Amino acid sequence: MKVLIVSDSHGRDKYLFQTLQKVSPIDLMIHLGDYGGTEEYIKSIANCPLEMISGNNDFFKEYPKDKVIKIGNYTVYLTHGHRYGVYYNTSQIKDAAKTRQADIVMFGHTHVPMIDLKDDIWAINPGSIALPRQRNRLPSFVIMDIDREGKAHFTINYCDG
Numbered sequence: 001m002k003v004l005i006v007s008d009s010h011g012r013d014k015y016l017f018q019t020l021q022k023v024s025p026i027d028l029m030i031h032l033g034d035y036g037g038t039e040e041y042i043k044s045i046a047n048c049p050l051e052m053i054s055g056n057n058d059f060f061k062e063y064p065k066d067k068v069i070k071i072g073n074y075t076v077y078l079t080h081g082h083r084y085g086v087y088y089n090t091s092q093i094k095d096a097a098k099t100r101q102a103d104i105v106m107f108g109h110t111h112v113p114m115i116d117l118k119d120d121i122w123a124i125n126p127g128s129i130a131l132p133r134q135r136n137r138l139p140s141f142v143i144m145d146i147d148r149e150g151k152a153h154f155t156i157n158y159c160d161g
Contacts, residue, residue, distance in 0.1 A: 008130065053067055066080075079096070
């Protein structure tokens with residue numbers, strides 16, 4: 001199973017469109033909020049099941065602030081991250097995932113990609129597909145692959161500048 005994880009497109013969907021063309025086919029796409037009013041466009045280009053939650057800039061949207069989903073054998077907590085001090089560390093967001101009996105928490109908000117596979121809960125942040133803040137300033141996304149044994153593997157990927 002192949003899952004595309006993105007966040008913080010802020011209405012600038014050029015790299016999201018290019019990424020979908022590059023990595024397809026995918027089995028699931030996850031957008032972790034701050035889509036900037038282009039959710040209908042995102043739905044139209046996904047060509048696969050799509051999970052979306054709202055971020056701190058997605059005012060008056062029908063999408064939930066967070067949700068728990070199953071991906072393979074994993075329970076995954078999806079949240080934008082802005083309510084959990086994610087600029088400082090992942091302890092609060094991992095605690096929130098534990099309360100929901102999740103194995104993995106996926107979040108955005110910082111615009112900086114991160115894969116934290118330490119401890120009991122995995123924390124995955126794809127960074128921003130449009131407005132990156134990490135040193136190389138390239139839009140980023142994460143691919144989650146679930147192998148034949150059911151194990152998850154995560155990779156941070158960068159769009160061509």
